[in-house]
Amino acid sequence: MKIDRRSFLSFVIGGAAGTALTPLPWKLTDDLSIWTQMWPWTPVPQDGEVSYVNSVCTLCPAGCGISVRKVDDRAVKIEGMAGYPGSNGNACILGMAGLQLLYSPTRVKTPLKRVGNRGEGKWKAISWDDAISEVAGKLGELRKDQSSAVAGIVGSDRGTVPQLLKRLLTAYGSPNFMCSPSMDDSYALTLKLMHGVSASAGFDIENANFVLSFGSGIIEGWGSSVRMFKANSALKDKKGKMVQIEPRLSNTAAKADQWVPVRPGTETVFALGLAYVIIQESLYNKDFVENYTAEFDAFRQMLDAYSPDKVAEITGIDAEAITTLAKAFAGASNPLAVCGRGQGTTPGSLHEFMAVHALNALVGNINKKGGVWAVPAPDYIQWPDPELDDIAQKGIQTARADGAGSEKYPHTASLLNRLPEVINSAAQSPVQALLVSGANPLYALPDSKAVKKAFDKIPFIVSFSSQMDETAQYADIILPNHAYLERYQDVPTPTGLQTPLTGLSKPVLDPLFDTKHTGDAIIMIAKALEGNIAAAFPWDNYEVCLSETLGDKWDALVENGFVAQDFQEPGWEGAFTTPSGKFEFVSKACAAESDKPVFSSVTPEGDEKTYPLILIPYDSMRLSNGFIGNPPFLTKTVEDTVLKGNDIVVEINPATAKDRLFSLNDGAPAMLSTPRGEVRVRVHLSDGIMPGFMAMARGLGHTAYDDYLAGKGANFNELIGPAEDPVSGLDSAWGIRAKLTNVPI
């Protein structure tokens, strides 16, 4: 028998015929189609019991009520919680993308101890007991002779967790408790100096019908962004007016009834120009000004330098437009002036805040419907003062490392922006151990390079972060907190809300990893330090501390998520406790600067010759620029006029682009340098930015987090340095001189 080609072919034909008579081809076709329709690697939503857990979002100071949809144990969607004051059923894009923070690969899953060099990313997982005893050991050693060399940095000082850290530092013997600065600090100081009260600013924006915003990104995430979006729409519906005073055409400016593009940095002058007209035309509220204010004459005299013509010269806005705007503002029944640039994450010039607030005072809408209210902080934290031993007593008397409360800055509670400079200029760092909770200073403080240098000089850094952020990456020990959806946390009044409110963030699910609540970690450290420090923390754990602290509010908070305090508009009678007992237009606190005009402006750093342009930052709803890094969903929404590939995009006016020695086309790469740093950028030609200026988004350029964020764009803070406000000492920089140079394509 010989097998030739023919027999082979007939074998194949026989095989094909046979195969056609089996289910094989039909079954395979069916299976392949199922396979291609349902790629096995495509995630399939979990099936299970659906439930909702109400909580409060703590990703930003707005503290919106949220409702988290769960399928069995997995959180699958975040929505707004109906009925929550302010946000009422809505959440912002960051809040809705929060699940990606919960399930993020950059979560710190267990306590970590650094084994490589700082920032190298080499860690050893250690047990909680070892981690706590290591931290307590270091602190115990340091306490013998340098108790005040321990500093704590928190996001905000409000709420039990920051207060527990403050208590730990006090009982330990250090005054160095610092908060991440924001416009809330400047507003608090404004109210302190002008009203004489310790309060936060609340804006009754829902009842205002003329909103004059000095660069506040009302729809860019300013204050409680969710509430502001709603208020902005409501204002439009009721035919109210919104005027945006801002050098750049932001979304808020584009949506406003009027956009007033003042020269950057001249907002204070512009506000004073409006005040001049209001007084000159006698449009101010006589009742308020005559009966409830002091220093009106001094204020009026000071304004002589700010006639519309002069203001027009400085700000670049027509004198007539200034007069018209001032009249319209004063003529409205419920006008409201607000400030705090962009999202308000930088404090800004105190004089600017005072000038803007003076406008509110002139039209008498302080503590009144549709105006600015001084809102006392909820006072549920009533812990007895800790009993201090000798070391602690001595330690807390020492001057603060950041100079807050010193003779120079007597009114400011915390000046974190000054700390890097203080450390860098000292032979030995005044901070020998640093505890960081709810803040990411290595990313968020201006002049990142200097901050890093300062951190290098601090021998021991502890981070409580639940995410591997820039600061955690640079720590020696990480004591990871539960993620925000896994823990209890009290949430005092949302920023800018005009009535005091206490919210409670509740665990939506059990912790996924071996993490501990920072409150518990602090209590454990205190107990390990023994003696008076341990005695200052009588609670078994944080949950006990929190429920005891909230007392009779606890049950209502667990049930409803919030407890609103009955609070009516405070009015004017007895509302001011300044030395004069009245609202003070001009504060004595500013008198130290008497050789200068009382209201000073901040000039950007850098010399004009080398750096002919000025760079300013801008904020966007699509970029989180606080201590939370953008989750991937959020970054996906960023336009390519902000971030192109991995390149950050800067906006420049077409006239500026032509004006340079070289010509830049839209999308062209360039080198941007400032006195503080240099980055590669792409330019975007836009008429929305005035000639001579450039604008760059904040919130990008992370070096930590995952591939969806790290290495994308540049961090604005690498390009700018802090500028100390002469009165508050807070950072008041609004821009920096810069230049663009060609790079070969």
Place this chain on the structure above:
Amino acid sequence: MSTSDDLKTKKDSVEAGDGSGGFIILFFIIGLVASLISGWLLFPKLLYSEKKQPIDFNHALHMELVDEGCESCHFFREDGTYAGVPKLAQCIDCHEEVQGESPDEATFVEEYVTKGREVPWLIYSQQPDCVFFSHVAHVKGAGMDCATCHGPIGESTSLKVYEENRITGYSRDIWGKNISGIKKHTWDRMKMDDCAECHVKNGVNQSSVQTGKGACFVCHK
């Protein structure tokens, strides 16, 4: 250039061809039989991998102990959604301690109940994710018996081997045990045609309740 030798070779091969007619048929038959065998017998063996359930389960035994039949454990939640395979929480009431002698029972209590781990049951009737199926519409709405689709599983005393399709990852029960797709009972297959057959027979509303769209959209949203 052609020579007489060449001619001879050609002639030979033609002769051989003539003589090999029987061979050709033989090879055809060999091919046919081999493919029939592999298609009917070998292919199903290769297509499915056999997996054992983590532990065995006796449905019949449990059916005797409960009051409400299948729904005692495979229940509907208050919102009408179907709970599917029971979770540990339902078993725990009786099984906190080991019951009886069965080694599976001991494993269940030791490995799952005490450790608080859910049993990773393999689900025979798991449909692809693109299928929208509502149990409540069928069981409560149309009053169908569980057995119509799932068969007399409640009478079984142990769990059968789970055969997983290596290509799709779904259970063999969807296509049906019979590789040619022939069924004797309504529960023998769970393919789209089987759903459609019953829907057509019973004149089920041919449009989706949710979207109002017809045809495919009834089950594929």
